[in-house]
Amino acid sequence: MRPETAPFPRGSDALAELSAQAHGLNARLRHHAAADVLQAAVETIPKLALVSSFGAESVALLHVAAMVKRDLPVIFIDTEMLFAETLVYQQELTERLGLRNLQIIRAKDSAERDPNGTLHQRDTDACCALRKTVPLNAALQVYGGWITGRKRFQSGTRAQLPFFEVETPRDAAPRIKVNPLAHWAASDVAQYIAENRLPRHPLVARGYPSLGCAPCTSPVKPGEDPRAGRWRQSEKNECGIHFVDGKMARTGA
Structure with a gap:
């Protein structure tokens, strides 16, 4: 997709304007359901997209989105190191939910910068940046x-997560991030998945409650944190797609 002039605030007043908008939406919708939050987002935020990993819990949000706006752009990052089951699941869910605007993105230079697919063994942050963060941004x-x-x-860093927040990437204009399921518990x-008879990711039943790229994701034992299998034996637990104060977040999911 060729970059265009984005229809959202820019310049010195952009952050203040978006912050005020997010604050107003949070105040108005603080007791509302996820579908109401998503509907309000679609109606008030120009050019809105949903980013999905088609992972362990993704089907819930995708189902809500499909009910609100079936042609909402859905961005799926194919890191080219995902489980084969994830790729099949993505295709099945897209058809099952009738998603009409799926956009699959991949790194343009992964073959040159990581020809043997071993970058993750040397530098997981660089691998995530190459295959996920940079293409998504x-x-x-x-x-x-x-x-x-x-x-x-x-995670503890998300204990006060609002429905609407403002993100300030280093090299882009500020934008609103919407978290319709912020108040949902694991139960x-x-x-929701059970009541709507939605298909689970096949690897969930095999001990993968949180899914990322195959080389950096392992099964989780009973009693372990659901994200214990992500970058196991490493302090890393975030791929870097979320920004806090202009910096990529390094904690949380």
Whole structure:
């Protein structure tokens, strides 16, 4: 996709304007359901996209989005190191939910910068940047906001996660980030999936409650934190796609 002039605030007043908008939306929707939050986001934020990993819990948010706006752009980052099951699941969910605007993005220079696919063994941060963060940020340049599946229960850094927040990337205009499932507990996700008879990612039943790239994701034992299998035996637990104060977040999910 060729970059265009994004239809959202720029310049010195952009951050203040978006912050005021996010604050107003949070105040108005603080007791509302996820579908209401997403509907309000679609109606008020120009050029909005949903970013999905098609991972362990992704089907819940994708189902809500499909009910609100079936042609909402859905961005899927194919890092070219995902589990084969994830790629098949992505195709099946896209058809099952009738998603009409799926956009699959990949790194343009992975073959040159990581020809043997071993960068993750030497530098996991560089691998995530190459295959996920940089391609996603490029894709988001034309959007005024994006929707995530983040939830408060996932980590201490998200304990106060709002429905709407302002993100300030280093090399892009500020934009609104929408978290429709922020208030959901793990049990809410499981109940929603069960009640709507939605298909689970096949690896969930094999001990993968959190999924990323195959080389950096391992099964989780009973009693372990759901994200214990991500970058196991490493302090890293974030791929870097979320920004806090202009810096890529290094904690949380």
